[in-house]
Amino acid sequence: MTTPLHPVIEQVTQRIAERSSRTRTAYLERIRAAADEDRPARTELPCSNLAHGFAACSGQDRLAVKGAEKPGVAIVSAYNDMLSAHQPYVDFPAWLKDAVREAGGVAQVAGGVPAMCDGITQGRTGMELSLFSRDVIAMATGVALSHEMFDGALLLGVCDKIVPGLLIGALSFGHLPTVLVPAGPMPSGLPNKEKSRIRQLFAEGKATQEDLLEAESASYHSPGTCTFYGTANSNQLVVEVMGLHLPGSSFVAPGTPLRRALTDEAGNQVVRLAQNGGASIGELLDEKAIVNGVVGLLATGGSTNHTLHLPAIAAAAGIQLTWDDFADLSAAVPSLGKVYPNGSADINHFAAAGGVQTLIGQLLDAGLLHPDVQTVAGPGLDRYRQQPFLDDGELVWRDGPAESLDPEVLRDVAEPFAPEGGMRVLEGNLGRAVTKVSAVEPANRTVTAPARVFDDQHEFSAAFKSGEIDHDVVVVIRNQGPQANGMPELHGLTPALGVLMDRGHQVALVTDGRMSGASGKVPSAIQLTPEATAGGPLAKVRDDDVVRFDAERGTLEVLVPDDELSSREPADGANPEPYGTGRELFAAFRSTVGRADQGASVFTQLQPENSEVRA
Template identity: 60%
Template sequence: MPTLNPVVAEVTARIVERSKTTRADYLRRMDAAGSSGAGRAKLSCANWAHAFAGAPVKDKLNAMSGTQPNVGVVTAYNDMLSAHQPFERFPQIIRDAVREVNATAQVAGATPAMCDGVTQGRPGMDLSLFSRDVIAMSTAVALTHDAFDAVICLGVCDKIVPGLFMGSLAFGHLPVVFAPAGPMPSGIPNFEKARVRAEYAQGKVDRATLLESEIGSYHSPGTCTFYGTANSNQMMMELIGLHLPSTAFVHPETGLRDALTAAAGKQAVELARSGQGRMADIVSEKGIVNAIVALLATGGSTNHAIHLVAMARSAGILIDWTDMDQLSSVTPLLARVYPNGSADVNAFQAAGGVAFVARELAGAGCIHADVVTVMGQGIHHYFQEPMLIDGELVWKDGVTESLDTDILRPASDPFDREGGLRLVQGDLGRAVIKISAVKPENRIVEAPAAVFETQEDALQAFQDGKLDRDVVVVLRFQGPRANGMPELHSLSPALSVLQDKGFKVAFVTDGRMSGASGKTPAAIHVSPEALAGGPLAHVRDGDVIRLDAEAGVLTTVGVPDLSARPAAVRTPAHATGAGWGYGRELFGAFRQAVSTAETGASICFVAPAAANGHADAPPDPNLVDRTVDA
């Protein structure tokens, strides 16, 4: 393999050094858990009888031998998420497959799985990010029966895969395989969907027309076909080595998908028998860097500027936005998939897909080739693609040349010499911006601010024509402490309309913009957030703001000292609405305890006090003081 890019090597070394204490503590716990033996050996006869009381006779007999692996399946199945509807059948496929190799499989438990596409712009979106940590906890509850020798996780979408990942790492002494469901077939073209949305935002088409368009886009079982957070999850699971190779974008309800699901079950059994492929070893500093680079090289979701931090921290690995920014500077942009192009993930897969991306990144020295995966040692396994020949699953080398260079390009001739994510910072704090879909002429905006507290107020101002000008739309009190950090994608069509009119437009928020961040420059996840005393709380209407994605700048212009001003206070109606109703009142403790956006916006990493009064683990330097008033 070619020499590793020196920046990739430098960032990796920095992460290793920064994580030395927390990583060592994590591995110590995993070693201790693994050294205590297989789950079945630790359970009493009564425990073991309970675990298999409802199982078929054959499985009971197999389990009673005490020598064969038992695979725990954690599923995020529900049938209102198109991406998760196929999981209804997967547990039985896995059970049947592992019986063929004299093992057993059980559904250990289930996790919630909410759809951001349903809750966009609705109160339920305030629970979206917090659902990730609930999923992590649910995964831990499922696996804490300690009756399993390996794990299979069934999940695809936005918070679900990060949550399954975080929860599984608490049991990282076991091998863990992720089995996706795949994307739905292509519907109407993405540019047509975007056009109708923009026309609806301007009142040019009615709701019936909009609904017809949306149904044409989201129409069958499988993942939504744009390259948002769900499909970014799948790309990362491939390059971190937790999928079987090239399984991300195979359609559900096909023979190939069923064969891959069965193979995932058998691979989990093989790993359990061999004692190889612990999740704790796969999710290493090198593996996390590979996941970041894969995300950047394909223009993936901005949500992972938050999720990846929390996911890595679950393995004791500390990363930040500076790491991502520096890796982005040397990562070639290889893919143009909507919203960074007009193609969908099905076209991406047809052009060469994940196998092509993995081969190109490895060949360019952009990722670590010497990693452990569920397939064994080395990233080269992920240069392959699966296929069915006479009903048998076989693997072949993926294409070495893109079959459509408008969608997928080699590292020697990328769409851009750097990846799609940048860090911007200044007197307004630190934020991330996804530039892969933003044209170069739109990446620098300097204009007066229009400040809002809610999406509804911003959209009303747009409809009233008050934003028909050069403007930086500031939406504050949207951070994790304020209201759970909802996605604000409902503003995308309006901002696009203003930009299309020829105005210089940008968006600045301490909230999220989602994996569908589009052509308007958006500095998102601004940290520290307004409610925690961040600078956005001091911005006023009319302040000139400069967002320069090229230079990495997010600052006011002509404001001598923002902090000298009194901080804005949320209106009572907004403060009450952000905390109550639609289940939000149940998550008050989350809002009090959550860490900052750059530290993962998580509640999962507060070290408990031990009996002697000292923390069980050393303080985490990547977490911040959380004593700000609610």
């Protein structure tokens, strides 16, 4: 018996479809016109062009590319050997070429895209390139696919901006069947709670740099994705719930036989899709799939960075997704996961508790996911209840656990950790912001305290270390939006703010910047728009103004009379034109980037067509 769809899921999906009708229709018309019906795309190329396309090939692959029968598959990789999450990709192209060849196609590495790590650049000037790297990756993916040689694509990427960038780029070639190929998480290391404890001790001067480095290197210790539930692992879960990974492939460790088998099968499957008219990525990523991705994110307390990435991905497919959609879905979707920073477990514990398959099964049975969607594994999301196994060396799928195997980490819908997903929109005389309360204690979700205003996170750190801040406070960090400096993550603030909270003070953060996907117990109003640099009211807040942060009512206000606030001159806190660490190369991005609530993208933003989409 089919479970009726939850009315909120149905209503939000319908309004997204209605507001996106014109742009989605135009997008589908474009990608359908680009599709080649019967023959490999490269057969349309003049002989000289085609010859360039197989000049470096040899053996069977040369004959296949030269011929007009076998589908061509592009491999677009974010491999580098500095980042643990992407280092395992070193072997994937050779594996995928073999798998595609055996399935009746021919694969070529079409291009590479950059992959930077927010963990390395955290608190450094390089972080000011981070968000913009998403759009660079999208453009690099477009360049890789632009040669008209391909009938399908395999996208190799894991981390923060990499997966959204790959998807945005691939959606410009939305007529191609496309499979994302994950690499898997590293084994569990030092427990996240202990790592957080050492960080706070270091912030207080009670632990040495050697203590801190030992703890950090015991946490991040081998090839594979970091095991906390930040943006990288949120990427993996969200794209699997949207049907872009093979079922059960997100959290299989690198360097294992099962990881190799799933990688090979991704190559096999993209050939089947290309040969048999399977769903292209542009058709697959429709309004229902986007809503499913948001629901999966909310049900697990995933990264707030996706309130930027998912609207940008949706826009690339002609779909208009807003923060109000997130908020309304969050109110209806229960919290089912407790993975650090929302709890003490890591992503391997989540997978062992039933992982994505149990999560999807529970949400489907509660009517909280659209079951009738296209996926890279075929029609219907029910396929994603299954987990992969090796049976005498053969890859097989079996039904995953219908119920959680560890209710401390993953809950069933009947007994959630909380009745809502915990991501909310705040609104008031300072603008609109996002907050995540899934890791914030209820007593800390409402804060009224005097502001202490900074134009730089390092200014705050210096004030904290000098002992200036040891009281109730709303810390305001402004001029950190996309137009100001590329909207860096401010995760480095968390240990000091956590110390103030542990001392018994009321503490909140208000910023037009981002927090990490690992943001946790500190109540934070982030991605505030309009940003201070663009004339937002945050530029008028002064030290000792009382700010009220109320996640329960969904409000964010500075308690200053309207006439006084409007009469104030904005503070002259804008950053000078930045140079160094490559920042000068991104001046054009800073001058053209869109608002945070529209995805903070440098690409043309979809224009709202009704009052539900905020200007």
